[in-house]
Amino acid sequence: MNKSNDPFWWTLFGAGGALSAMLVPILLFLIGVATPLGWIDAPSYAAVSGLMLHPIVRIAAFSLISLSFFHWAHRFRFTLYDGLQLKHLFQLIAVICYGGALAGSIAAAYVIW
Amino acid sequence: MAYTLHHPKWHRDSKPIFWWVRNWASIAFILRELTSVAVAYFAVLLILVYRALQSGPEAWAALVSMLANPTMIAFHVFALCTLLYHSITWFNLSPKAIVIRLGRWRIPDLLIAGGNYAAWIFISAMIALAYVAS
Secondary structure (H helix, E strand, C coil), X not given: CCXXXXXXXXXXXXXXXXXXXXXHHXXXXXXXXXXXXXXXXXXXXXXXXXXXXXHHHHHHHHHHHHHHHHXXXXXXXXXXXXXXXXXXHHHHHHHHHHHHHHHHHHHHHXXXX | CCCCCCCCCCCCCCCCCCHHHCXXXXXXXXXXXXXXXXXXXXXXXXXXXXXXXXXXXXXXXXXXXXXXXXXXXXXXXXXXXXXXXXXXXXXXXXXXHCCCEECCEECCHHHHHHHHHHHHHHHHHHHHHHHHHC
16 A cells, blocks of 8 residues: 555544544444334434534534544545555545545535534 | 657556456455445434434334335345444554554553454444333
């Protein structure tokens, strides 16, 4: 693998990887599988919004979303370089990946607050 | 007198685009890297959850019925498998990235990975309990 020497992007990648590895499987299982299949009673709008709009939960959700995007940006960038042999498009791919993660983070902040 | 530098042709590796299809290890590597797409997808889904919650009960009901669509459920089962692969490969690799020493004793890989799995199970159980109780 082409290891990046840039500790800044790697730190975001690592934080997003760890946070998403810990939190995302259970969240997707609850929201996307168990509740729609009726294994768990769907919580009411009031209950979900009360929980999700709590100030601390908003900050946590924003962190998870933003770091997940930066995790994706870093990994996907190197997958394009190595997997598809696109090293000559180095700058373009980096700008699209990290720019996409930044745009996604801004959109998340806008929607959450 | 004109002097021309000796300039041999550069050597370039020409690797085919699908070099990684040839063996299982590299397929597993590419699949592991592609789990990041599922991670980014979930981030988008979470933004949609917030947008629906901020818009009101009707928007929330619309999102809930969209999530109950069988195609969506099937897609989410697939995404969940991908995310489990991400978690497992991440926890197994983290001892390689985090080397903790207590004096001269290096904490063994198995203990760090085991700690990851224990934390994972605990956090997942806490989230599930909070969700079911709400």
